[in-house]
Amino acid sequence: QVQVVQSGPEVKRPGASVKVSCKTSGYTFTSYYMHWVRQAPGQGLEWMGLINPNGGVTSSAQNFQDRITMTRDTSTSTVYLELSSLRSDDTAVYYCARNFNGFDFWGQGTLVTVSS
């Protein structure tokens, strides 16, 4: 069965970077794009970007283009999101999600708190 498991919560200082992992299993990793979506406290869903695990090509929302890095490790079927120059308004739950007819499988979310 498909499983998507993310890394644990993070607390970061403003200006730092954070790297969130998303480990998948139960399907062919390279056959489906993976997306990143975030949700600030009490707010809606914000699409951040995607990675094609087959080759590693990425695309991101304009809001994040200079701060976001998405990578993958095919040996462990894991994708990564790195966000740099963190600000307090980056405090949010970060989700990865598999792209198939919409986003059919989601990770459980990773809370990133940015605070001095």
Added chain:
Amino acid sequence: EIVMTQSPGTLSVSPGERATLSCRASQSVSRNVAWYQQRPGQAPRLLIFGASTRATGVPARFSGSGSGTEFTLTISSLQSEDFAVYYCQQYNKWPAYSFGQGTKLEIK
């Protein structure tokens, strides 16, 4: 960027009644719309894709309709577990798959 606008922001409905949620796209997205349910503290769950196809395991009381710029999610007879926040999403304009701002469905 395609903007998805959901209405109403909050919908109050009694259990057993029907709920109708709307989503409008700022330009045509064909039928490339998905609907998600999000309960407190949980990740979103895919309900509908292709505007009207239920995802695996989704009860038949959930139905979707629409094409172009106007879309609707209908829940025919509300159960207690259906009170949650619902999001629409367009996946027509690759790669920026934008979401609506959400509709909170609450118990009346």
